[in-house]
Amino acid sequence: MQNNWLILTLVGEDRPGIVANVTRVLFAVGAELGEAAMMRLGNQFAIMMMVRSAGSPEDVIGLLESTRMAFDLKLHVDETDATLHQAREPDVLVTVHGADRTGIVAEVTAALVESGFNILDLRSDVGGTMAAPIYIMQIEGEARQGIDAIETAIAALGAKGLSVRITPLDTVRG
Amino acid sequence: MALLDIITYPDERLKTGCEPVETFDLALQSFIDHLIETCTQGPGAVGIAAPQVGILQRICIVDATRARRPVDNHGHLVLINPEITSWDGFAVGREGCLSVPDYTGKVIRAEKIELKAQDRFGAPCTFTMTGFEARIAQHEVDHLDGILFLDRLVSRHADLQRRTPA
Numbered sequence: 206m207q208n209n210w211l212i213l214t215l216v217g218e219d220r221p222g223i224v225a226n227v228t229r230v231l232f233a234v235g236a237e238l239g240e241a242a243m244m245r246l247g248n249q250f251a252i253m254m255m256v257r258s259a260g261s262p263e264d265v266i267g268l269l270e271s272t273r274m275a276f277d278l279k280l281h282v283d284e285t286d287a288t289l290h291q292a293r294e295p296d297v298l299v300t301v302h303g304a305d306r307t308g309i310v311a312e313v314t315a316a317l318v319e320s321g322f323n324i325l326d327l328r329s330d331v332g333g334t335m336a337a338p339i340y341i342m343q344i345e346g347e348a349r350q351g352i353d354a355i356e357t358a359i360a361a362l363g364a365k366g367l368s369v370r371i372t373p374l375d376t377v378r379g
Numbered sequence: 380m381a382l383l384d385i386i387t388y389p390d391e392r393l394k395t396g397c398e399p400v401e402t403f404d405l406a407l408q409s410f411i412d413h414l415i416e417t418c419t420q421g422p423g424a425v426g427i428a429a430p431q432v433g434i435l436q437r438i439c440i441v442d443a444t445r446a447r448r449p450v451d452n453h454g455h456l457v458l459i460n461p462e463i464t465s466w467d468g469f470a471v472g473r474e475g476c477l478s479v480p481d482y483t484g485k486v487i488r489a490e491k492i493e494l495k496a497q498d499r500f501g502a503p504c505t506f507t508m509t510g511f512e513a514r515i516a517q518h519e520v521d522h523l524d525g526i527l528f529l530d531r532l533v534s535r536h537a538d539l540q541r542r543t544p545a
Binding site for chain 2: 290292294295296298300326328343372373374375376377378379
C-alpha cells in the first residue's frame with residue numbers, strides 16, 4: 206500500500222482553533238502526523254506538516270474542505286519521499302540585524318553558501334516601527350568548511366549596514 | 380570490555396530518582412569501567428549516568444575532554460553521589476542524550492557551578508565548573524534525579540549564548 210508522507214501547507218488569517226480543527230479531522234480518519242512547523246507570519250498563521258495514512262493528496266484536500274472553508278485557509282498538499290529520523294545537528298548560529306531594506310536575506314545567504322554553510326533553520330522578524338523597521342534573522346546550520354570560512358565570507362556585510370554574529374554551537378550529549 | 384545496553388525514553392527508570400552509593404567495592408569498580416566504555420562508544424557522548432544503563436545509583440561520568448572544540452575542563456571525571464552546591468549565571472545551550480536518540484533541543488543551565496562528589500574510591504572531591512563542562516554535569520546530575528533534558532526544554536528560537544564575549 207502506498208503510504209508516503211504528504212507535506213501539507215495551510216495558511217490563513219491567524220485565529221484560535223485552526224490547529225485543533227485541522228488535526229481533529231486528520232485524527233478522525235486515523236492519519237499520522239510527523240514533524241511540523243507552525244508559526245504566525247505577519248497576521249497569518251502558517252502550517253507545514255508531514256501527514257500520512259490519510260489517503261492521497263486529493264483525499265486530504267477533500268477531508269479538510271469544511272475546515273478550509275470555515276477558516277478561509279489556503280491549502281496545499283504535496284506527495285513527497287520525506288522520511289523521519291533524519292534530524293541534523295546545527296553547529297553554528299548566525300544572527301543578523303540591521304535597518305530593514307531589500308536584499309538582506311539574499312546578501313547574507315549568498316555569503317553563507319559561498320562559505321559552505323548549509324541552512325537547517327531560519328527565522329526572521331521585522332521589528333521596530335512602520336516608519337523605521339528593523340530586520341532580525343536567526344539562522345542555524347552546518348558550517349561544512351569551518352567557522353573561519355564563514356567569518357571571512359560575512360566580513361564585508363558590516364559595510365552594508367548589517368550586524369552579523371557567528372556563534373559556534375556545541376551540543377552536550379550525555 | 381562489554382558495552383552496557385542504553386535504555387531509552389520513555390523507559391520509567393529514566394524518570395526515577397537514584398539511590399546513593401554506599402559501598403565502594405570491586406563490583407562498583409567493574410561497573411564504572413563498563414560505564415566509561417559505554418560512554419566512550421556512545422556517538423558524540425560527553426557524559427553518561429548509571430540510570431541510562433538501568434542502574435539506579437548515583438554514579439555518572441563527565442568528560443568535557445571529548446567536546447568537539449576545546450573547553451575548560453577537569454579531565455575525565457567519575458562522579459559518585461554528586462551534588463551541586465551552588466549555581467551562578469545562566470545560558471541557553473543545545474543538548475542531546477544517548478537515551479533520547481535523534482533529537483536535540485535547547486536548555487537553560489547555570490554557567491558556573493560548584494559540585495561536590497566522591498571519586499570512584501569514595502574520596503570526597505569538589506569542583507568549580509564553567510560553561511560546557513558545567514552543562515554536562517548538570518545534565519548528568521539531572522539523570523540521577525530522574526530528570527531528562529526534555530523536561531527542561533525552552534523555545535526552539537531562544538538565542539544561544541556566546542561562549543566567549545564579543
